[in-house]
Amino acid sequence: MRTEDLPVVDCAGDARRRGQAHGEALRGVISAKVERWREAIGEAYAMSASLFLPRFLEATDFRAAIAQHTPDLADEVVGIADGAGLPEETAYALQLMDEEWWWGRSNAAHCSSLAVAPSDGLPALVAQTMDLPRWHDGAQALLKIRDGNHESLVFTSAGMIGLMGVSGRGLGICVNTLSQLAVNPRGLPVAFVMRGALTRGSVAAAGDFLVRVPHASGQNYQLGDRSEARTFECSAGGAVQVPFSNGCSPHTNHPLISTDRRDETVRMEGSEDSRGRLHSLQTDIAATPDVAAVKAILAARRPGGIVSITPQSAALTAPMTIGSVIYSLGENVELSVCAGPPSHESWREIIV
Structure with a gap:
C-alpha cells in the first residue's frame, strides 16, 4: 500500500460502536483480507483453514482472560464482526495473530523496534517496522480511537483491534514477537495486551498492566511517554524489564533478558536474521537520534541486517514490512507513519 492511500477510520463512542465503525468503513477490505488469510493458512501450515481454525480455537481459550482484563475490547471485536458482516468466531480468530503463529509453529514473525528515552529537552521516541506475511498488504489502516475524552491513533491490519498505537495523552507502544518464550493458551493475546496497555496513559501505568496480566505469547513491548521510556519482555512466566544502553533500547525477535524458554528446542539467541537486524539498529543509533x-534506521537494508523488508516472492506468506511508525512524545505528540517498507515508501506526519 502507498502511504498516501492509508485510510484513517474514525472510531468513536462505546466499544461496540467503535468496532462497528471500523468494520463498516473497511468491510470490503476485511472481506478480501479474510479470503487471503484462509488461503495463506493452507500455504503456511499445509492444512486448510476449515480444519486449522477449529482445531486452533478448540486447543486454546483466551476469552476468559479477555473478559477479565479488557472486556471493552471483547465488545469491540463483536462490533467489528457486525460492521464487516463477519461471523463473530471469525472476527475473534482474526485478532489472534501471534497466538496462531505459535500454535501452528510458524516462522512468520519479524519486526524491529527501538525506544529512546527523553533527555536534554529532547522528546522520547518509540518506533518500529511491522513485518508481517504479504497477505496483510492492502489491509493497512489507521484507527482514530475516540473513547470519551481520550483519543489514540492505532495502526492496524483491517479487522484487527490494533498492532501498535499512540495516545493523545502521550503514551506510545510498539511491539515485536519473541517466539522463543513460553506461551499460555489461556492468557491475554498480544492485540488485547497492546490496546489494554495503551489506555493506561503513562509508561508507569502501562508497565504495571504488563506485569499484572497473564500473557498468551512471548512479546517485547516498547513504551514511551513524555517523561520516560521502558522496554519489557513478556511471556507466560511474566514480564521482565530490559535495561537501556546510553538511553536507547533496540530490539528484534529474540529475548535479551528473559530466560522463560518455551521449550528445549528453541534457540534463545535468535535467528541470524534477528541478530543481524539488531546489529543494524545498534550500529545506526546516534547519541541523540x-x-x-x-x-533512516528503519529504512536500512545492509546485507545481513535488512530492517526494511520487501517481499522476495509472490507467496502470500512472504514476509514484508507492511508499515512503520515513529512516535515523538514531546509537548506535542507526533506520529510519523509509513504504509510499506520505509526504504521504498513515503512517510506521513500527523499531530495526535
Whole structure:
C-alpha cells in the first residue's frame, strides 16, 4: 500500500460502536483480507483453514482472560464482526495473530523496534517496522480511537483491534514477537495486551498492566511517554524489564533478558536474521537520534541486517514490512507513519 492511500477510520463512542465503525468503513477490505488469510493458512501450515481454525480455537481459550482484563475490547471485536458482516468466531480468530503463529509453529514473525528515552529537552521516541506475511498488504489502516475524552491513533491490519498505537495523552507502544518464550493458551493475546496497555496513559501505568496480566505469547513491548521510556519482555512466566544502553533500547525477535524458554528446542539467541537486524539498529543509533535519524534506521537494508523488508516472492506468506511508525512524545505528540517498507515508501506526519 502507498502511504498516501492509508485510510484513517474514525472510531468513536462505546466499544461496540467503535468496532462497528471500523468494520463498516473497511468491510470490503476485511472481506478480501479474510479470503487471503484462509488461503495463506493452507500455504503456511499445509492444512486448510476449515480444519486449522477449529482445531486452533478448540486447543486454546483466551476469552476468559479477555473478559477479565479488557472486556471493552471483547465488545469491540463483536462490533467489528457486525460492521464487516463477519461471523463473530471469525472476527475473534482474526485478532489472534501471534497466538496462531505459535500454535501452528510458524516462522512468520519479524519486526524491529527501538525506544529512546527523553533527555536534554529532547522528546522520547518509540518506533518500529511491522513485518508481517504479504497477505496483510492492502489491509493497512489507521484507527482514530475516540473513547470519551481520550483519543489514540492505532495502526492496524483491517479487522484487527490494533498492532501498535499512540495516545493523545502521550503514551506510545510498539511491539515485536519473541517466539522463543513460553506461551499460555489461556492468557491475554498480544492485540488485547497492546490496546489494554495503551489506555493506561503513562509508561508507569502501562508497565504495571504488563506485569499484572497473564500473557498468551512471548512479546517485547516498547513504551514511551513524555517523561520516560521502558522496554519489557513478556511471556507466560511474566514480564521482565530490559535495561537501556546510553538511553536507547533496540530490539528484534529474540529475548535479551528473559530466560522463560518455551521449550528445549528453541534457540534463545535468535535467528541470524534477528541478530543481524539488531546489529543494524545498534550500529545506526546516534547519541541523540531525532525523527529523521530514526527514519533512516528503519529504512536500512545492509546485507545481513535488512530492517526494511520487501517481499522476495509472490507467496502470500512472504514476509514484508507492511508499515512503520515513529512516535515523538514531546509537548506535542507526533506520529510519523509509513504504509510499506520505509526504504521504498513515503512517510506521513500527523499531530495526535
